[in-house]
Amino acid sequence: MIVSQILKSKADIGVISVKPTDYTRDAIKLLSDNRIGTVVVSANGDTLDGILSERDIVREMGKRGTACIDEPVSSIMTTKLVTCSPSDNALNVLEMMTNGRFRHLPVMQDGAMIGLISIGDVVKARLSELSMEKDALEGMIMGH
Numbered sequence: 001m002i003v004s005q006i007l008k009s010k011a012d013i014g015v016i017s018v019k020p021t022d023y024t025r026d027a028i029k030l031l032s033d034n035r036i037g038t039v040v041v042s043a044n045g046d047t048l049d050g051i052l053s054e055r056d057i058v059r060e061m062g063k064r065g066t067a068c069i070d071e072p073v074s075s076i077m078t079t080k081l082v083t084c085s086p087s088d089n090a091l092n093v094l095e096m097m098t099n100g101r102f103r104h105l106p107v108m109q110d111g112a113m114i115g116l117i118s119i120g121d122v123v124k125a126r127l128s129e130l131s132m133e134k135d136a137l138e139g140m141i142m143g144h
Contacts, residue, residue, distance in 0.1 A: 003093060003107055004086035006125045007115045015116045017042045020049055020074035027052050027073050038104040040116060041077045048106055048113050050077035055103075083108045084117075090129070094122045 017040040018027045027039055031054060041050040052073050060068040060076040068076055083106045084093050097105060097119045107115040 001090040001125050001129050002086065003084055003088045003090065003117065006090060006117055006121050007086065007107060009125065010115075010117075010121060015040050015113070017045065018052065018073050019043055020072060020077065022073050023069070024052075024057065024071055024073055024076060025069040028057060028069060037118070038116070040106065040113065041073055046112065048081065048083075048108070050074070050079045051081060051104060051106070052077045053102075053104060081106060083113075085109060086114065090122050090125050093117070094119070094126065097122065 016030055016034055016036060018030065020041050020043055030039055031037065037055075038051055038053040040048060041052055043049055050073075056076050056078055057068075082096065082100055082102070084096070086107060086109055093105060097103065103119045105117050106113050107117060
């Protein structure tokens with residue numbers, strides 16, 4: 001399975017984004033209200049400036065306390081981003097996410113972000129793929 005297939009299978013809720021100048025407390029509310037783990041950070045809605053995840057927020061609060069929630073998202077967002085393309089293989093993406101210890105990956109095409117996948121999306125797709133392979137093998141064995 002490839003990333004473009006994973007994107008097609010996702011419920012189309014869109015990618016939720018904030019601006020680097022937005023307050024972290026507002027981004028936290030978006031995360032909570034939408035029951036998501038990450039927001040994309042973009043100054044103009046087109047470019048990818050960073051990502052802010054629950055993990056980024058917790059790390060910063062652990063270092064400096066709650067004062068960071070009254071600061072701009074740009075002060076704690078992740079800017080060193082790893083991305084993938086729609087043609088990337090799900091297994092390669094899963095390995096990249098596991099090795100990099102991150103749970104969300106922007107999908108880029110021609111310099112623009114076209115989606116965001118989570119490790120849960122990739123695992124779900126892989127389990128579906130394995131189930132189909134199992135059914136096909138059982139069919140071959142049973143002579144169907």
